[in-house]
Amino acid sequence: MAEARRGLKSGDLVAGGFFLLLGVGAIAGAIRLEIGTPSEPQPGFFPFLGGLGLTILSALLIFQDFRGRSSGGEPFVETRRPVLAILGFVAFVALLDPLGYVLATALLAAVLLLILGVRLGWGSILTVVVLAAGSYLLFDRVLDVPLPEGILGAVFGP
Incomplete structure (x- = not known):
């Protein structure tokens, strides 16, 4: 039971959640700036790509934590x-x-x-x-x- 709960307290979950929210916020801000196309990028194009990458990587980190494959670090150990x-x-x-x-x-x-x-x-x-x-x-x-x-x-x- 303690092993099953370990994932919910790990630093990977906290960091993943924080950066997931940050990525979603970057995507929302980029959409408001207009994204454009790869051949004709608008001001929001690169922030959109950055937010998308951050969101995907954060979701993978959270997924690894729930599967029990995270590093198991404690959040806010060294600030x-x-x-x-x-x-x-x-x-x-x-x-x-x-x-x-x-x-x-x-x-x-x-x-x-x-x-x-x-x-x-x-x-x-x-x-x-x-x-x-x-x-x-x-x-x-x-x-x-x-x-x-x-x-x-x-x-x-x-």
């Missing part, structure tokens, strides 16, 4: 790192316009790597900056998706 990650994303949103996409993204990536326990050496710092600058050039210049230039406007300006 420091997720809270720091959320604060990092909040800071990213606040700093995106003043610092610009490249610096804000590089800073967010560095913070997330530190949260994950990665030691930041010159190689990883250079990689983070090159990937942030490269993604900026790809989206802003090649795909024509305007991104904030921020204080590096002279470097990345037209």
Whole structure:
């Protein structure tokens, strides 16, 4: 009897339920933005795909938990790192316009790597900056998706 109830208390069920609701919310928001088609995507196209993927993966996690194949982790055992990650994303949103996409993204990536326990050496710092600058050039210049230039406007300006 205790084994049958274990699944109902596991962290996989809690996380799966949370992300299932988040995915459904993303799908609903994307539909309001208009999805479009794969050949002519509208603003809601990629949020719709992300929400759909999140919903499917969350449902699979919940299904595994009910079948007794989950990792059996306890919910909310370690909250420091997720809270720091959320604060990092909040800071990213606040700093995106003043610092610009490249610096804000590089800073967010560095913070997330530190949260994950990665030691930041010159190689990883250079990689983070090159990937942030490269993604900026790809989206802003090649795909024509305007991104904030921020204080590096002279470097990345037209």
